[in-house]
Amino acid sequence: MNPPEFHYPPASDQRSRLVEEHLPLVNFLVERMVTQVPASMTRDDLASAAMMGLLDAANRFDPTRGILFKTFAEHRMRGAMLDEARRTDWFSRSLRDKQTRLTRTLEQLEQQLGRGAEEHEIAAALDLDLDSYRDLLTEVSHLGCVSLHQTIDEYEEGRTFIDNLADPQAVTPLEHIERRELTRELAEHLERLTEKERLVISLYYYEELTQKEIAEVLSLTEGRVSQLHSQALHKLKARMSSTIKRRR
CATH class of the missing domain: 1.10.10.10 (Winged helix-like DNA-binding domain superfamily/Winged helix DNA-binding domain)
Known part of the structure:
Protein backbone atom coordinates (compact mmCIF):
# COMPACT_ATOMS: atom_id res chain seq x y z
CA MET A 1 0.00 0.00 0.00
CA ASN A 2 1.38 3.42 -0.93
CA PRO A 3 2.01 5.90 1.93
CA PRO A 4 -0.52 8.72 2.23
CA GLU A 5 0.26 11.84 0.22
CA PHE A 6 1.30 14.87 2.25
CA HIS A 7 -0.13 18.29 1.49
CA TYR A 8 0.71 21.82 2.59
CA PRO A 9 -0.22 22.92 5.12
CA PRO A 10 -0.16 19.43 6.65
CA ALA A 11 -3.32 18.12 8.26
CA SER A 12 -3.38 17.28 11.97
CA ASP A 13 -2.96 13.53 11.42
CA GLN A 14 -0.09 14.15 9.02
CA ARG A 15 1.68 16.39 11.54
CA SER A 16 1.28 13.74 14.23
CA ARG A 17 2.68 11.06 11.96
CA LEU A 18 5.71 13.17 11.01
CA VAL A 19 6.48 13.88 14.67
CA GLU A 20 6.04 10.27 15.75
CA GLU A 21 8.21 8.85 12.97
CA HIS A 22 11.03 11.31 13.62
CA LEU A 23 11.11 11.28 17.43
CA PRO A 24 14.47 9.38 17.38
CA LEU A 25 15.99 12.53 15.87
CA VAL A 26 15.58 14.27 19.23
CA ASN A 27 18.00 12.03 21.14
CA PHE A 28 20.31 11.78 18.13
CA LEU A 29 20.69 15.56 17.81
CA VAL A 30 20.93 16.07 21.57
CA GLU A 31 23.91 13.70 21.73
CA ARG A 32 25.60 15.56 18.89
CA MET A 33 24.96 19.00 20.38
CA VAL A 34 25.64 18.32 24.06
CA THR A 35 29.42 18.51 23.61
CA GLN A 36 29.07 21.90 21.93
CA VAL A 37 27.34 23.69 24.78
CA PRO A 38 28.41 24.40 28.38
CA ALA A 39 27.41 22.03 31.17
CA SER A 40 24.86 24.59 32.38
CA MET A 41 22.65 23.54 29.48
CA THR A 42 21.44 20.02 30.26
CA ARG A 43 20.33 17.22 27.95
CA ASP A 44 16.77 17.86 29.10
CA ASP A 45 17.07 21.52 28.03
CA LEU A 46 18.35 20.46 24.62
CA ALA A 47 15.72 17.74 24.23
CA SER A 48 12.89 20.15 25.08
CA ALA A 49 14.16 22.67 22.53
CA ALA A 50 14.67 19.95 19.90
CA MET A 51 11.12 18.71 20.44
CA MET A 52 9.76 22.22 19.91
CA GLY A 53 11.81 22.41 16.71
CA LEU A 54 10.37 19.10 15.53
CA LEU A 55 6.81 20.28 16.17
CA ASP A 56 7.54 23.53 14.33
CA ALA A 57 8.97 21.56 11.39
CA ALA A 58 5.85 19.36 11.23
CA ASN A 59 3.65 22.46 11.14
CA ARG A 60 5.71 24.19 8.45
CA PHE A 61 6.72 21.28 6.21
CA ASP A 62 5.96 21.84 2.53
CA PRO A 63 6.68 18.70 0.42
CA THR A 64 6.43 20.71 -2.83
CA ARG A 65 9.85 22.25 -2.08
CA GLY A 66 11.51 18.92 -2.86
CA ILE A 67 13.25 18.65 0.54
CA LEU A 68 13.05 15.55 2.73
CA PHE A 69 11.25 16.13 6.02
CA LYS A 70 14.24 14.69 7.92
CA THR A 71 16.53 17.35 6.43
CA PHE A 72 14.02 20.14 7.10
CA ALA A 73 13.35 18.92 10.65
CA GLU A 74 17.05 18.64 11.56
CA HIS A 75 17.59 22.22 10.47
CA ARG A 76 14.64 23.46 12.55
CA MET A 77 15.63 21.37 15.58
CA ARG A 78 19.23 22.55 15.57
CA GLY A 79 18.04 26.11 15.22
CA ALA A 80 15.68 25.69 18.17
CA MET A 81 18.49 24.33 20.34
CA LEU A 82 20.77 27.23 19.40
CA ASP A 83 17.96 29.70 20.11
CA GLU A 84 17.51 28.15 23.54
CA ALA A 85 21.25 28.42 24.17
CA ARG A 86 21.18 32.09 23.23
CA ARG A 87 18.12 32.66 25.40
CA THR A 88 19.91 31.24 28.44
CA ASP A 89 22.60 33.89 27.86
CA TRP A 90 25.70 31.70 27.64
CA PHE A 91 26.14 32.85 24.04
CA SER A 92 28.14 35.81 25.30
Whole structure:
Protein backbone atom coordinates (compact mmCIF):
# COMPACT_ATOMS: atom_id res chain seq x y z
CA MET A 1 0.00 0.00 0.00
CA ASN A 2 1.38 3.42 -0.93
CA PRO A 3 2.01 5.90 1.93
CA PRO A 4 -0.52 8.72 2.23
CA GLU A 5 0.26 11.84 0.22
CA PHE A 6 1.30 14.87 2.25
CA HIS A 7 -0.13 18.29 1.49
CA TYR A 8 0.71 21.82 2.59
CA PRO A 9 -0.22 22.92 5.12
CA PRO A 10 -0.16 19.43 6.65
CA ALA A 11 -3.32 18.12 8.26
CA SER A 12 -3.38 17.28 11.97
CA ASP A 13 -2.96 13.53 11.42
CA GLN A 14 -0.09 14.15 9.02
CA ARG A 15 1.68 16.39 11.54
CA SER A 16 1.28 13.74 14.23
CA ARG A 17 2.68 11.06 11.96
CA LEU A 18 5.71 13.17 11.01
CA VAL A 19 6.48 13.88 14.67
CA GLU A 20 6.04 10.27 15.75
CA GLU A 21 8.21 8.85 12.97
CA HIS A 22 11.03 11.31 13.62
CA LEU A 23 11.11 11.28 17.43
CA PRO A 24 14.47 9.38 17.38
CA LEU A 25 15.99 12.53 15.87
CA VAL A 26 15.58 14.27 19.23
CA ASN A 27 18.00 12.03 21.14
CA PHE A 28 20.31 11.78 18.13
CA LEU A 29 20.69 15.56 17.81
CA VAL A 30 20.93 16.07 21.57
CA GLU A 31 23.91 13.70 21.73
CA ARG A 32 25.60 15.56 18.89
CA MET A 33 24.96 19.00 20.38
CA VAL A 34 25.64 18.32 24.06
CA THR A 35 29.42 18.51 23.61
CA GLN A 36 29.07 21.90 21.93
CA VAL A 37 27.34 23.69 24.78
CA PRO A 38 28.41 24.40 28.38
CA ALA A 39 27.41 22.03 31.17
CA SER A 40 24.86 24.59 32.38
CA MET A 41 22.65 23.54 29.48
CA THR A 42 21.44 20.02 30.26
CA ARG A 43 20.33 17.22 27.95
CA ASP A 44 16.77 17.86 29.10
CA ASP A 45 17.07 21.52 28.03
CA LEU A 46 18.35 20.46 24.62
CA ALA A 47 15.72 17.74 24.23
CA SER A 48 12.89 20.15 25.08
CA ALA A 49 14.16 22.67 22.53
CA ALA A 50 14.67 19.95 19.90
CA MET A 51 11.12 18.71 20.44
CA MET A 52 9.76 22.22 19.91
CA GLY A 53 11.81 22.41 16.71
CA LEU A 54 10.37 19.10 15.53
CA LEU A 55 6.81 20.28 16.17
CA ASP A 56 7.54 23.53 14.33
CA ALA A 57 8.97 21.56 11.39
CA ALA A 58 5.85 19.36 11.23
CA ASN A 59 3.65 22.46 11.14
CA ARG A 60 5.71 24.19 8.45
CA PHE A 61 6.72 21.28 6.21
CA ASP A 62 5.96 21.84 2.53
CA PRO A 63 6.68 18.70 0.42
CA THR A 64 6.43 20.71 -2.83
CA ARG A 65 9.85 22.25 -2.08
CA GLY A 66 11.51 18.92 -2.86
CA ILE A 67 13.25 18.65 0.54
CA LEU A 68 13.05 15.55 2.73
CA PHE A 69 11.25 16.13 6.02
CA LYS A 70 14.24 14.69 7.92
CA THR A 71 16.53 17.35 6.43
CA PHE A 72 14.02 20.14 7.10
CA ALA A 73 13.35 18.92 10.65
CA GLU A 74 17.05 18.64 11.56
CA HIS A 75 17.59 22.22 10.47
CA ARG A 76 14.64 23.46 12.55
CA MET A 77 15.63 21.37 15.58
CA ARG A 78 19.23 22.55 15.57
CA GLY A 79 18.04 26.11 15.22
CA ALA A 80 15.68 25.69 18.17
CA MET A 81 18.49 24.33 20.34
CA LEU A 82 20.77 27.23 19.40
CA ASP A 83 17.96 29.70 20.11
CA GLU A 84 17.51 28.15 23.54
CA ALA A 85 21.25 28.42 24.17
CA ARG A 86 21.18 32.09 23.23
CA ARG A 87 18.12 32.66 25.40
CA THR A 88 19.91 31.24 28.44
CA ASP A 89 22.60 33.89 27.86
CA TRP A 90 25.70 31.70 27.64
CA PHE A 91 26.14 32.85 24.04
CA SER A 92 28.14 35.81 25.30
CA ARG A 93 29.16 38.89 23.36
CA SER A 94 32.82 38.27 24.18
CA LEU A 95 32.72 34.82 22.60
CA ARG A 96 30.94 36.17 19.53
CA ASP A 97 33.65 38.81 19.22
CA LYS A 98 36.37 36.16 19.47
CA GLN A 99 34.70 34.04 16.81
CA THR A 100 34.32 37.04 14.48
CA ARG A 101 37.97 38.00 14.98
CA LEU A 102 39.10 34.45 14.23
CA THR A 103 37.05 34.24 11.01
CA ARG A 104 38.19 37.64 9.75
CA THR A 105 41.84 36.89 10.57
CA LEU A 106 41.60 33.60 8.67
CA GLU A 107 40.03 35.32 5.69
CA GLN A 108 42.74 38.01 5.54
CA LEU A 109 45.58 35.57 6.17
CA GLU A 110 44.57 33.13 3.44
CA GLN A 111 44.14 35.98 0.97
CA GLN A 112 47.70 37.10 1.76
CA LEU A 113 49.16 33.59 1.58
CA GLY A 114 47.15 32.39 -1.41
CA ARG A 115 46.76 28.98 0.26
CA GLY A 116 45.39 27.31 3.35
CA ALA A 117 46.90 28.66 6.57
CA GLU A 118 48.72 26.38 9.00
CA GLU A 119 47.94 26.37 12.70
CA HIS A 120 51.12 28.18 13.71
CA GLU A 121 50.48 30.86 11.06
CA ILE A 122 46.95 31.48 12.31
CA ALA A 123 48.20 31.66 15.89
CA ALA A 124 50.89 34.19 14.92
CA ALA A 125 48.36 36.33 13.02
CA LEU A 126 46.25 36.44 16.18
CA ASP A 127 49.32 37.27 18.32
CA LEU A 128 48.90 34.01 20.23
CA ASP A 129 51.16 31.06 20.94
CA LEU A 130 49.99 27.68 19.63
CA ASP A 131 48.56 26.48 22.95
CA SER A 132 46.61 29.71 23.43
CA TYR A 133 45.28 29.47 19.88
CA ARG A 134 44.08 25.91 20.49
CA ASP A 135 42.44 27.05 23.70
CA LEU A 136 40.63 29.71 21.65
CA LEU A 137 39.40 27.06 19.20
CA THR A 138 38.06 25.02 22.10
CA GLU A 139 36.39 28.07 23.59
CA VAL A 140 34.59 29.20 20.44
CA SER A 141 33.61 25.63 19.56
CA HIS A 142 31.29 25.76 22.59
CA LEU A 143 29.26 28.46 20.89
CA GLY A 144 27.44 25.68 19.12
CA CYS A 145 26.83 27.90 16.08
CA VAL A 146 30.04 26.75 14.41
CA SER A 147 28.58 24.08 12.16
CA LEU A 148 27.53 23.38 8.60
CA HIS A 149 24.11 24.68 9.65
CA GLN A 150 25.53 28.15 10.26
CA THR A 151 24.79 30.93 7.78
CA ILE A 152 27.64 31.46 5.32
CA ASP A 153 28.30 35.05 6.32
CA GLU A 154 26.69 38.02 7.96
CA TYR A 155 25.25 39.26 4.64
CA GLU A 156 23.43 36.05 3.73
CA GLU A 157 20.10 35.70 5.47
CA GLY A 158 19.26 32.06 6.02
CA ARG A 159 21.66 30.46 3.51
CA THR A 160 23.77 27.83 5.25
CA PHE A 161 26.67 25.59 4.29
CA ILE A 162 24.47 22.51 4.50
CA ASP A 163 21.95 24.09 2.11
CA ASN A 164 24.64 24.01 -0.55
CA LEU A 165 25.45 20.37 0.16
CA ALA A 166 21.80 19.33 -0.06
CA ASP A 167 19.86 19.21 -3.32
CA PRO A 168 16.49 20.94 -2.84
CA GLN A 169 14.43 21.77 -5.89
CA ALA A 170 15.55 25.04 -7.44
CA VAL A 171 12.88 27.70 -7.82
CA THR A 172 14.41 29.38 -10.86
CA PRO A 173 17.16 28.47 -13.37
CA LEU A 174 19.31 31.32 -12.01
CA GLU A 175 19.03 30.02 -8.45
CA HIS A 176 19.92 26.55 -9.70
CA ILE A 177 23.07 27.87 -11.39
CA GLU A 178 24.09 29.89 -8.32
CA ARG A 179 23.52 26.95 -5.98
CA ARG A 180 25.47 24.59 -8.24
CA GLU A 181 28.37 27.04 -8.37
CA LEU A 182 28.39 27.48 -4.59
CA THR A 183 28.32 23.70 -4.16
CA ARG A 184 31.32 23.34 -6.47
CA GLU A 185 33.24 26.04 -4.64
CA LEU A 186 32.44 24.57 -1.23
CA ALA A 187 33.73 21.19 -2.44
CA GLU A 188 36.96 22.87 -3.54
CA HIS A 189 37.33 24.57 -0.16
CA LEU A 190 36.79 21.24 1.58
CA GLU A 191 39.63 19.74 -0.47
CA ARG A 192 41.97 22.50 0.74
CA LEU A 193 41.53 21.49 4.37
CA THR A 194 44.25 19.43 6.00
CA GLU A 195 43.84 15.65 5.98
CA LYS A 196 42.81 15.53 9.63
CA GLU A 197 40.35 18.39 9.19
CA ARG A 198 38.74 16.64 6.21
CA LEU A 199 38.51 13.39 8.18
CA VAL A 200 36.81 15.11 11.10
CA ILE A 201 34.31 16.85 8.81
CA SER A 202 33.61 13.64 6.88
CA LEU A 203 33.16 11.47 9.95
CA TYR A 204 31.02 14.05 11.75
CA TYR A 205 28.71 15.21 8.95
CA TYR A 206 28.64 12.26 6.56
CA GLU A 207 29.25 9.22 8.78
CA GLU A 208 27.37 10.96 11.63
CA LEU A 209 29.82 9.91 14.33
CA THR A 210 30.01 11.80 17.61
CA GLN A 211 33.18 13.67 18.51
CA LYS A 212 33.94 10.96 21.08
CA GLU A 213 33.68 8.27 18.41
CA ILE A 214 35.83 10.30 16.00
CA ALA A 215 38.47 10.67 18.72
CA GLU A 216 38.60 6.89 19.06
CA VAL A 217 38.83 6.35 15.29
CA LEU A 218 41.64 8.90 14.84
CA SER A 219 43.42 8.11 18.12
CA LEU A 220 43.06 11.72 19.28
CA THR A 221 41.60 13.30 22.38
CA GLU A 222 38.02 14.48 22.17
CA GLY A 223 39.28 17.99 22.87
CA ARG A 224 41.63 17.85 19.88
CA VAL A 225 38.80 16.68 17.63
CA SER A 226 36.73 19.64 18.83
CA GLN A 227 39.61 21.99 17.96
CA LEU A 228 40.04 20.51 14.47
CA HIS A 229 36.29 20.71 13.86
CA SER A 230 36.18 24.34 14.95
CA GLN A 231 39.25 25.28 12.89
CA ALA A 232 37.99 23.54 9.75
CA LEU A 233 34.62 25.25 9.86
CA HIS A 234 36.11 28.67 10.53
CA LYS A 235 38.30 28.15 7.46
CA LEU A 236 35.25 27.21 5.39
CA LYS A 237 33.32 30.21 6.68
CA ALA A 238 36.18 32.57 5.85
CA ARG A 239 36.65 31.14 2.35
CA MET A 240 32.95 31.11 1.47
CA SER A 241 32.60 34.66 2.79
CA SER A 242 35.43 35.75 0.48
CA THR A 243 33.74 33.98 -2.43
CA ILE A 244 30.43 35.75 -1.83
CA LYS A 245 32.07 39.16 -1.40
CA ARG A 246 33.86 38.75 -4.76
CA ARG A 247 30.51 38.20 -6.45
CA ARG A 248 28.99 41.46 -5.24
